Amino acid sequence: MHIIETRDLTYSYPGEIDALRSVNMHIHRHARIAVLGSNGAGKSTLFSHFCGILTPTSGQVLVHGEPVTKKNIREVRKTVGMVFQNPDDQIFSPTVEQDVAFGPVNLGLDEETVTHRVDEALRLMDAEHLRKRTPHKLSGGEKKRVAIAGVLAMEPQVLVLDEPSSGLDPQGVRELTGFLRTLPDTYGMTVIFSTHQVDLVPEIADYVYVMQDGMIAGEGTPDEIFLREDLLRGARLDVPILARLLRSLRENGIRIDAGSSYHDVEAELLRMLADRA
């Protein structure tokens, strides 16, 4: 069974704005999924359906094989945690630690468990030093860390992140990338994220959906997707720099049998150079 599935998911905002058109997705447990697409392609609208913020105009969203309905929405929101694109949409308590505690308290957890979850989430997001601060006075990147911590503290089975790297400094992006990559193995989570930073995709994702005009224009592994130039151009996406390098080497007769993540390519290049030396 898929942890999240959409069947012909279609959504129109008032004013006949067709944001999603017959979207079909099958997301396995423990997968790391990237959803790519240009501005307005429908990524945020799609994510809002995963946790029942929006209700389909037609079609279905299934979580653990069950269609999302008003009746099971509480369970669905326990299962699927959403980090919004704009942290101001989800941070509102007087202090950071109260904010991160908000979800676990709402889940009805006892005080000791809440404290433990808050400590752990702040530690994972390297935000312990911010715990007494006022959230709305934090920098953009600090707010982002706090927003992610708030969702982690609820320990959802699926973590959905809309543009998680926006606002983070380069070190913050590296830390987040490493962290998201390990979530399925370390915490048994499934990770779904959107990004405009295509270089991050091979580092985090094992499967990619490309959206265009509210539809799924293509899907596959990062290696498959980043070879499809027409698909990328149509969706106004860049090719990751490493995929470009691999293509150029291939066109010049040098085949590198590696995945498209930085570490795979680096290891294979070093091995080839060592063989030549």
Ligand SMILES: Nc1ncnc2c1ncn2[C@@H]1O[C@H](COP(=O)(O)OP(=O)(O)OP(=O)(O)O)[C@@H](O)[C@H]1O
């Ligand atoms: N609240 C809303 N009311 C009306 N139309 C909306 C609303 N939110 C989004 N839309 C429209 O729905 C379409 C999909 O928007 P969505 O925000 O899902 O795209 P996105 O892929 O997340 O874009 P971005 O990369 O800019 O975040 C766009 O045409 C957008 O203008």
